[in-house]
Amino acid sequence: MPPRPPENSSAGPVAPEPARRSTLSRRGFLTAGGVAAGVGVSVAALDLPFFSVAGAAQDPMACRAADVSASDARMVISNWTGYIDPRNKPGSTLADFTSSTGIEVEYNVDVNDNAEFYAKVKNQLGSCDPIDRDLIVLTDWMAARMIGLGWVQPLERSAVPNLHRNLIPDLQGKAWDPDETFHAPWQSGLTGIAYNAAEVDEVGSFTELLTREDLKGRITLLTEMYDTMGFMLKVVGADPGDFTSTQWEDAMDRLRQVIADGQLRSFAGNNYLQDLSAGNILACEAWSGDVLQAQLENPDIRFVAPEEGLSLWSDNMLVPNQATHQDNAERWIDYYYDPEVAARLAAWVNYICPVQGAQEAMEQVDPSLVDNPLIFPDAELLRTTWDFKALDDREQSQYEREWADVTTG
Amino acid sequence: MSVEAPAPPRTPGGGRADRPARRSRRPRGSVTGYLLLAPAGIFLLAFFVVPFYSLVATSLFDPSGSDFRGYEMTYAWGNYVDVVRDYWGPLLRAMAYGAAATAACLVLGYVLAYAIAFKAGRWKNLMLVLVIAPFFTSFLIRTLSWKLILADDGFVVNTLQVLQLLGDDGRLLATPFAVIAGLTYNFLPFMVLPLYASLDKLDPRLVEASSDLYANPVAGFFKVTWPLSLPGVVSGTLLTFIPATGDYINAELLGSTNNRVIGNVIQSQFTDANNYPVAAALSVLLSVLIVVMVLVYVRRAGTEELL
Amino acid sequence: MSRLAEQEVAGDALGAPASGEEGPYDGLRIRALTKSFGSYTAVRSLDLDIPRGSFFALLGPSGCGKTTTLRMVAGLEQPTSGTITLAGEDITRTKPYRRPVNTVFQSYALFPHLDVAENVAFGLKRRKVKDVAAQVEAMLALVELETQASKKPAQLSGGQQQRVALARALINRPEVLLLDEPLGALDLKLRRSMQIEVKRIQTEVGLTFVHVTHDQEEAMTMADTVAVMNGGVVEQMGAPSELYENPRSTFVANFLGQSNLIEGTVRRRDADLVTVDMHGVTVSVPAHRVHTDGDRGWVGIRPEKVLIGEVGAELDAPGNTVPGGVITDVSFVGVSTQYLVRMPWGQELQVFAQNTGRQRMFAHGEQVELSWRPEYAFLLDASQDVAAGADRVVG
């Protein structure tokens, strides 16, 4: 039997869901404080005397540091909270990494929110200064933006053979990095619908979520534009992977209508499952990993793959410009793409494991999780997932501004 | 004492001149005075003037810029027109919520401060500690706990429903009421402490004197206690209104999508949309509006000298 | 004011029957008034009658309960028991703002946010009186503050503030005006002139003034009637001269002016004269000045009533002659010379001799004889503390 965190020894009657836990959701508890800090940083970001600010795009080939990995067996990571098995325990994946490679890992849990993290590193990366990190973990759209800005170093293909061998096919070929040159998914998740089965009937589709009379004023949508607008595009019959600006406008109008109707209680990024569990809301757009964790406390919380399909997203490991331990970071990536390590990690964090072969390895780690579709989704489920189309700079800022306007009306 | 200042002119009536000679002694103390001001001045320069200048400059950038392409200074004063046109709703809402919360804080805070100052006896210090006790936990946690208190299936809502004060499908959370309640709760100490400081200084013998002079308790309050506590009222309302108007956490956590305030807009324009010119224009606008309102208010309260 | 009236009042008050059975009285009447703070009794079963229109002084050492008494009359403190009636009406439980009583507070308690005129107008406005401005003007004229009407209290001198406090209370024409040591904070000179001013105003307006002070001189110069309080009770009440000339207790004897108190044994009680043996010297005291029934007592004589002479000299105060004194201290104070004379039994007596020029000054160590007229002496109860009231601070 593989090691388990002690919290699990008293696992309650919550089967069939897995009973291990990081107690915090991936997003961390709340990000508002950090956002406030981010605002300050953004303002100070604009260099004196503030008459125009240069573009932040960089050339990664020109903006790189000498690699000292060979002489300095260290690396620094920034990741989200609750996204790794307890790392100070002997036998944890991280401890094993250190003992097998000799690399000391400084592991920071300072990513709470993509936008906030972006605001934090924008000054340095935008002017080709180091951020003292060798690996950062950000969600698809932010990864795409940073790669587009040229802030991310390409990975040496030969240094990460496991990545290229084991990444599950559905996560391959992203428009913004088709051959995984710049990114490696750390964990993935599905965006779908969660509802409180003690209070309402199953909510089977997004359209239902937005129109059902018994849900009026008792639903939330996620604050992430790519998640929510993907669904809205689906609702108006467009393909999130390839849509026109007219379709985008339709989807936006539909969303404005939903807000005007009072169907929506609020946009939420944190704590929305607490609201669901407490009965303040009855159903919501939700991330699969959060739902799995919430089910431990409230088995009435259910996750639904909506008729419109699911959004499959990843949080991705990226090597930022001016990282000084890229080789070590690549060894880390390769290590976590080992199916056995990936299974041990997945058994603890409960998100979708992006590593092929981990499902088989899970037999040895925790057989009860082998068939959990929210960790190892089957091909049928994955067939309904979509990917958001790659936005160019102008589209991105236009859409993000419209989105901001809608959500803060 | 060195050089005596020239005696001020006698007043025509032959009485004592009103103005003491102190006034013209400035030259001697000036160097020390400026030295003493220096730390505050440097602090202000570094943490207020420079950021504010940056904010104003940012608000005039070409709004079509982006991080990718950069931002150009085009003196786009139109940004201000745009933000007023696009965001007057959340702006007014923020002022309305801030004003409502300030009024609620004033009523609750006055009663509380009065009780602590005059009725608490030896519990005074304990009660003061209790007033600031919420500060020992984070603002976010405190606000989140209000979500529990006002939850749709929570005690408060159920009680109100039983009492028929709230419809069966009525709710408190995600309503303006919840936002104002949250603001009131979070900023109450900022009201209570200055009020307490004012009331505690108030000589209870003055109140006795008023009752000796035929003022019933109500008249005594409005003719003596209230005017003498005005410095506390003014600083309390400012300390409450200013942050309450700029606050967005309460609207975010306790309000619905239709209760968003200007702070939410600024925050999402800054961090989510990276629309710095608009966010900066909104911030400048909000600051200017608040300063103007404060000036008008302080004028009308006639308490410039009390501030 | 006739002295006679007050004498009656004094007797009446001290011999007052239990409250409730008296006829209507148009002044301020206090019966069995008691105030306790926890276990401490600040005022103990106090009886007072203060005639309408009189200037009444409440005199006593610090902490004797004067302020507490006034506060109960004003309604700012609830009595533990007892009654207060004003012009026949029981006001014991009446709210302060309903009582026709105003106070000039020890601290003035002027409203700092109002100017002088507004302070003075305060009471009238609360009662919605018409014609406030004219009355305020007249009142400010009375206290000579017309020119200060629009100043704030903080801009006034101490004496001006005091006059504002007086005007603010007086303008309401209360049945009773209570003054709680209003002059206490003033320097001596200002105090003297304010005493005269207050007295003048009282005479002019004819209201009942109850003036609290612990300055005996102030009480005696201003009041028609003085009540001496000690430890929550009235020790003696009467016209200032009566209190001074015929004190009934060692406390009053010492607190009002100074007294020589000499231990003595009563030898004989006649109808109008009592004979006392004082360390072997026989002296007599008029019967109405004897305030003890016991065999022993304190023979009291004011220092200025004692005559000093050379041994064997002819004295013009026949009756009480005390030989064998030795001068131990001489101080010349201009109008008089003050001697300390050691008597054969060891006690030092005070003697104030007017510098009339008819007698030479005595020197330290000289042998002298003392004498006084019997009608000036008084006899006090031996059980009383000979030093009671002697430690007062003279204002």
Ligand SMILES: Nc1ncnc2c1ncn2[C@@H]1O[C@H](COP(=O)(O)OP(=O)(O)OP(=O)(O)O)[C@@H](O)[C@H]1O
């Ligand atoms: N509120 C109170 N609580 C407890 N004790 C009190 C209170 N007010 C007065 N006392 C006590 O009652 C006694 C009489 O007080 P009061 O103020 O009447 O004295 P006073 O005669 O006016 O003295 P002073 O000449 O110093 O003003 C004092 O011993 C005082 O300590």
Ligand SMILES: [Mg+2]
């Ligand atoms: Mg007193």
